[in-house]
Amino acid sequence: MYEGRIRTGENTYRNQDQVYATRLGLVNYNPDAVSVTALSTGYVPLVGDQVIGTVVDMDLGEWRIDIGAQDQAVMGIPDAVDRPFRTDYVMTRVLDIGDTMVAKIVDLDRRRTPILSILGPGLGKVYDGFIVRLTPSKIPRLIGKKGSMINMIIRETGCRVTIGQNGRILVSGPNREREDMVVKVINKIELEAHTSGLTNRTQEFLRQLKVSKQ
Numbered sequence: 001m002y003e004g005r006i007r008t009g010e011n012t013y014r015n016q017d018q019v020y021a022t023r024l025g026l027v028n029y030n031p032d033a034v035s036v037t038a039l040s041t042g043y044v045p046l047v048g049d050q051v052i053g054t055v056v057d058m059d060l061g062e063w064r065i066d067i068g069a070q071d072q073a074v075m076g077i078p079d080a081v082d083r084p085f086r087t088d089y090v091m092t093r094v095l096d097i098g099d100t101m102v103a104k105i106v107d108l109d110r111r112r113t114p115i116l117s118i119l120g121p122g123l124g125k126v127y128d129g130f131i132v133r134l135t136p137s138k139i140p141r142l143i144g145k146k147g148s149m150i151n152m153i154i155r156e157t158g159c160r161v162t163i164g165q166n167g168r169i170l171v172s173g174p175n176r177e178r179e180d181m182v183v184k185v186i187n188k189i190e191l192e193a194h195t196s197g198l199t200n201r202t203q204e205f206l207r208q209l210k211v212s213k214q
Helices: 134-143 144-157 176-192 198-213
Strands: 014-015 019-020 024-031 033-038 050-059 062-067 072-074 099-107 115-116 131-134 160-163 168-172
Touching: 014 033, 019 115, 050 115, 050 168, 072 099, 131 176, 134 176, 144 160, 144 168, 144 176, 144 198, 168 176, 176 198
Parallel strands: 072 115
Antiparallel strands: 014 019, 024 033, 050 062, 050 099, 062 072, 099 115, 131 168, 160 168
């Protein structure tokens, strides 16, 4: 609850002079507005999001990809290989059913179906690493302000960490112990995303993990 004439934002409502949250989550204060980022929501696709998905089906000229949203995403040949569609193109040369990919959402069609592309740096088929899941609304906490949290995790563990806005995180490190450190940090963020001072506590947590391995 928040008192005053502040403007209501996402997941909040006003009752006379008091503002209430409609979802459990993180409170965001601006000079003239208050909103709440829900902690237990599913993934809602947005144009520009980077996502990590798995190919679940193939049709003439397009792949269907599970990105953890209500509807499967689709990707056509032009958004995968930057060439016009041809009926004789062997799509499995690029992606086959069961393959994991890092992609960008470049559009939403009239039915809000996400349209993906793997054209761009850092995008495409995944060849190594494994996927860790985090509630999508908690991804900003994993990233941190100006990338403070994720950069600290990468620096302290030496792992490559690719974040999907859909709550899937690709982890690949120099050894299993370092990868396990990232997994433990992500699990910590899942449990403590609603608390303050998380970046400092996470840095200390990583220090303790390193000491315990020595």
